[in-house]
Amino acid sequence: MRRFSDNPESFFKIWRKSLPVALASPISALVPTRILDRSEVARDVILLGVEAPELVKRVRPGHFAMALLPGGQAAGVALGIYEARGERCSLLFFLAGDRTRRLGALRVGDRLDLVAPLGNGFDCEGAERDVAIVAGGVGIASVLLPAQALLARGARVRLFYGARTAERLVEAERFAAEGCELLLATDDGSRGYNGVVTELLAREDAAEAVFACGPTPMLRAVSAYAQERNIPAQLSLEEAFGCGVGGCWGCVVPIVRTSAQAPSFPPSDADGSDVVHARVCVEGPVFRARELRW
């Protein structure tokens, strides 16, 4: 019993129509903030709340920030904006390498400069009835605001959330409290479905639209799933960033030239290819699954 839109094609049109709005570049700025709160929500997972009232007003679901490390010696860290309410934004991140560790060493009261908000964000306007959000690992940080926006529009939101083990399913309860239906998966079976989250996704009823954020292999599986079923899927990609603001072309992904997100680029003499490289940081990070050529 499939539950996606009775007419996926028309749904897709509505959704595409809203693209120019979603793609309008946010008015980003260099935002000096102060750390309001810091907690280790699980081992090696940090939640930092920062004071940034002006930023809250400008953030849309799926935006990210470049967190500038104090000392200015290492490149900034791209982080999804997890929460944005009142005076406070928050960042949720894993202690992965040197840069996130430095960020994790900050304490309450310390200053933290952000370049934000950045990226295009998820388009929540057209996808209002029944949405599956698929999050893998740290991808969870980029989907709370979209979930809230969809719920506020009255949509049914199911969160398909996968992680290595139960303790890595951070903030799951938070999503339930917001009104999401939780569908959890762990690689070791310590909580929820024993396997990868995309398997779980395929076992359940399909939604009208899919939003996803997580590691590339997961996104590829989501993409295959959605295209097989002709469900519009918005994927928030992760690539290694240099600048985060469109200046270095370090973060590209191949997309079809006809995409509204394709940067203008002449056809290649050599192969007349219909693919161009779009920057994940500016044209993305959210791309339509069917427009990617990765």
Place this chain on the structure above:
Amino acid sequence: MRRFSDNPESFFKIWRKSLPVALASPISALVPTRILDRSEVARDVILLGVEAPELVKRVRPGHFAMALLPGGQAAGVALGIYEARGERCSLLFFLAGDRTRRLGALRVGDRLDLVAPLGNGFDCEGAERDVAIVAGGVGIASVLLPAQALLARGARVRLFYGARTAERLVEAERFAAEGCELLLATDDGSRGYNGVVTELLAREDAAEAVFACGPTPMLRAVSAYAQERNIPAQLSLEEAFGCGVGGCWGCVVPIVRTSAQAPSFPPSDADGSDVVHARVCVEGPVFRARELRW
């Protein structure tokens, strides 16, 4: 009215005789410690107390430690052992560059590995009656234990202590409380004598012996002062360190070959020079002013 020993030559002999003891290499070890307390005694000056009961027993005045930075990516930092009593040793340091800043980022409860105790230390045995301790800037960290040892032996101890400004004269009161006479100097005159500490030293009565630790220009001035007056002077040198344990020969200073501290080395064919390079970390850091050829 000069107040040094009536017979400086005989004093010097006693002092030299004790050298083998002072030079005996301490039984150093890799000591895992835990941070007990941390305070910022002045802007950018950190005092870290660590739990290290076994180390306390082995530390002698003038010893230093290599503090191994967590993560193991940057060379250890050579630091004088400031205090050593009961279960606790402490380190006093300035936030100078990247490595001291990393060390300064540690918090109470964190682990800190030390290689310690290292170096030869000051020889306090022969210098018991009237000693001038000259400290410049961070050199203060290496002279508290010598001051305590001398005071315990009933010596008069005057601390000549110089810094850029009053607020950089950290821990001066601590030395007074221990029983030292304070003679302070600041470059800007904000406290004590307005000028460099070696000028102040020259204006006061000479002592029987001088101990000094501080920047090289200060040590050179102390050395000139002491040699003019034929006063034995022990100088704790600072050089950039690699290993801190004698393995890299990065930290040398030229001394006379006849010094008890000279490492064995064949005469140079070329110039028959009577100078050899001794390692500050093993043969030093404390050298006799008259034996240095720098």
Place this chain on the structure above:
Amino acid sequence: MVELSKFDLSARIGSLVLPYPTVALSGCYGSGAEFAPYVDLSRLGAVVLKSVTRRPRMGNSTPRIVHTPAGMLNAIGLQNPGIEWYLQHDVAKFAQTPCATIGSVAGFSVDDYAYVCERLAARSEIAAIELNISCPNVAHEGETFACDPELTARVVRAARATTDKPLIAKLSPNVTDIATIARSAVAAGADALAVVNTVRGMAIDIYQRKPRLGNVTGGLSGAAIRPIALLAVYEVARAVSVPIVGQGGIATASDALEFILAGASAVGVGTANFADPRAPMGILDGIVEYMTQQNVRRLRDLVGTANTGFANINQIEGDEG
């Protein structure tokens, strides 16, 4: 903010005089416009544009960037729309930034350089041309032009013939003797030298057991290479007398001053912009603070002053190891 007007901070690159010695480097600051929301571009000496080639290039596959200790590897692969499209669509926009715009030309043959240089230099928006000869030259089996004094000379000579605008040759650190290359570039007509481009390097993913970069190898930049780049500037400054744009790991005013004292007339900031887009402006402020403190009014009076006293680096006694 410091009072800049009391100081002469200008830097000369051939006939081009920059008001400030701070240059945002090719490939690291877009056209400048990308960073306009975060900084005051009028406080920048110049922006060097991303290198442009004769034909459009998609660039390398990803990952194009790997972060490394105190630096990063990149292998963008000169993604660019090719000179025709560039002239038609991009150059006019670039000129809107309130600082000088320096074009950067890359190529795979001597002809390529001459062709692109001529077309780009013809545009009034472009104040000077940098020849990026430090990227692999597929026509010569992976060797870059800047690794060979003769190839360097040929590219510079060909480009020189096409324009009177200031020509900057960008040298590679991946050579046995950079001074020889520098002499060759200057003899062939370069007005200035950019010293240096990235150092070749690589990273391996031990779990996937394959290189981390899509392109296998990449260029190392950032603070990690600063001592290497500084020595290159020092050696080049002793070999030639044209202005040098020192670059490689500069992040602070102190870093920049090391390069200036070693012989650079201007300083380039690349990777440090990714840590903080305000880096070039902070460097400018810090240079002025230093000049105040050291009582120096003209920046050029500092250039190469750590250099004096040594006639030739090879005559210095002692050695490494």
Place this chain on the structure above:
Amino acid sequence: MVELSKFDLSARIGSLVLPYPTVALSGCYGSGAEFAPYVDLSRLGAVVLKSVTRRPRMGNSTPRIVHTPAGMLNAIGLQNPGIEWYLQHDVAKFAQTPCATIGSVAGFSVDDYAYVCERLAARSEIAAIELNISCPNVAHEGETFACDPELTARVVRAARATTDKPLIAKLSPNVTDIATIARSAVAAGADALAVVNTVRGMAIDIYQRKPRLGNVTGGLSGAAIRPIALLAVYEVARAVSVPIVGQGGIATASDALEFILAGASAVGVGTANFADPRAPMGILDGIVEYMTQQNVRRLRDLVGTANTGFANINQIEGDEG
């Protein structure tokens, strides 16, 4: 502690078989004895001794060390007592460490190398000889032997004639094309290659306006150079088939594994010992953990496995920049 006996961790350097692939590098671990109070030396593959020369050397004036981002510059200047004194006073002591001892020879002429190599190799305490040809050669105007394929070959050939012990030639990264030098060293008789020595660099004190090192220039080591060293190993591994002792910025097991996958049979740890003398032992443990996880029992089965699939690095498409 991990169970080492279940794994074959041995590494071959010519006829010498090390029980473990971890080597403490020349100039960075003394004779090993200096570190004995802090570590279990029997868990080390070998120690390479500080380089020794024909005549005694005082070395350079201080400062000899400058700390830099993620690394350090050194210019020790080969301080050593000369081969005679060394044989008489030092070598017997060195042999007391419970791991293999590799001698290191430096020189200023081809003759020097042959002379010192012959004398040192005659001692039973010395398991193998490393030729440090990557330090400046005053006889050739500051150029080091390892910067020229012909000079490299001459030194290796001369040393080869004096001994049957395993000979390791230590290469310099400061060259345009390290593969050519590597081929030359192997053709001349080197049993193995150490890849690489330090990268030339410098630092300037902006307040004193002079170079920070007593010797003006120095060698950059530590994590900062790791991507550079790794690429050198990768390129050398494609050029020759003798064992490589990979080195340059290795501090963790993951770093070491990158070098092994790139083609190194053994890994050297230098600067990381200054951060933690236990680094080589931690690396060994980490390698075993990785082998457990990856289900690999013989370390040599991993060597060069990130290398497969690319016949020649120059054939790889795309480029840096």
